[in-house]
């Protein structure tokens with residue numbers, strides 16, 4: 428097996444392999460791509476650096492990429508999201524044993540420190556022997572960010588103390604990244620130049636990572652072509668919504684086991700994730716209050732039957748608070764000080780800056796008690812006009828569906844990951860073309876609608892869905908080809 432790896436324990440591999448086997452059954456999109464391309468191996472020669480929650484579902488993605496011929500190294504894109512048994516099974520591989528691992532080098536375990544997290548991200552980009560990666564598969568953009576920052580720092584010849592455009596505004600975490608890159612500059616002043624030169628493109632999984640990519644492309648700094656997987660309809664309108672509808676209550680239940688029915692739940696943001704979150708709470712019998720900054724999404728929430736209000740106006744009413752905005756400073760200390768005793772507070776957006784955890788830790792005489800891993804009670808002392816109370820914070824403000832549970836279920840991730848595989852195939856095929864015939868420049872692209880429809884089609888049989896046949900006359904009448912695509916680009920679903 429090429430290179431090193433770092434996971435919790437290879438002894439967990441057998442349990443992971445059983446879970447992967449069951450997940451494969453629930454991931455018809457990925458298995459169909461294996462059947463379609465397994466013989467031709469169109470990813471032979473692709474060297475993929477993957478940074479995406481190291482779950483059982485991701486294991487099926489990784490083994491689909493290798494079945495198509497790719498060489499892969501993997502890290503998780505969050506310190507709490509790894510399923511250790513899945514990571515172990517991927518390292519061991521379907522044909523290996525813990526004593527003789529034959530799978531893919533993985534650098535991920537549940538409960539990494541930030542220092543370990545960024546070291547793992549570096550491990551997938553700087554390969555110990557042979558050539559480094561020529562493609563990135565990213566979720567949230569941290570692997571892409573590290574390459575861009577490494578290169579910027581090398582060009583300046585130093586790691587500057589100030590913030591560069593695109594950096595997360597998270598002082599402690601940024602200092603961890605700076606320290607890592609400072610050490611790199613000392614070891615090899617051209618390390619990241621070498622890494623960046625080889626990379627032919629990135630496929631990005633999530634809303635927040637896609638924001639970063641458009642920002643880099645707009646400022647002319649994007650180093651390679653990018654495919655925005657998130658905005659495939661079969662990704663964001665499914666994973667972000669129906670995936671959350673399943674995994675949000677899963678996370679809350681595993682963390683707290685507090686009955687949701689009859690309670691009041693506050694959901695910040697009514698985009699795709701917020702829609703799934705609000706529906707999940709309602710499905711459990713909660714009264715749901717939504718907040719929004721966008722008048723269209725606020726109106727949608729109202730028409731869907733939810734109260735729409737500002738957090739400060741309802742903060743004393745809710746029992747559960749969940750942020751889904753991809754924005755920062757949404758739940759601040761003044762809000763947490765005004766919540767009910769034992770209110771549950773969590774975030775399901777990509778980064779942990781939606782809830783002001785630094786501010787919470789800085790409240791005078793605050794006491795943090797670990798109830799169990801990823802569940803903490805923060806006791807806020809009595810102060811003028813306020814009795815003592817505590818709030819329960821999940822996953823230290825990081826995405827709770829992956830920190831407190833195991834993320835989205837396989838079937839919905841099969842849709843997302845089929846888009847990822849198709850994105851990697853597109854970029855790798857383009858890299859083989861002569862430079863003047865390439866379709867992808869240093870911009871952000873979405874996959875064509877025909878491929879989006881293909882991903883959906885791959886999942887219909889498993890659900891017993893029968894499509895209606897469109898006749899030629901009907902197709903002509905509505906102006907679409909019989910075989911699709913069935914909607915114009917501007918259609919919103």
Ligand code: NAI
Nearest residue numbers: 633634635696698699700719720721752753754775776777
């Ligand atoms: P979106 O852009 O569709 O929705 C976010 C919504 O939040 C928007 O409607 C926006 O107007 C609203 N918003 C922004 N600032 C706000 C504020 N201060 N108060 C109230 N509302 C505000 O994005 P999407 O796809 O729903 O993703 C949200 C976040 O969830 C992103 O960070 C994304 O990367 C992440 N995500 C997490 C997943 C998970 O498994 N935990 C799965 C998919 C996405």
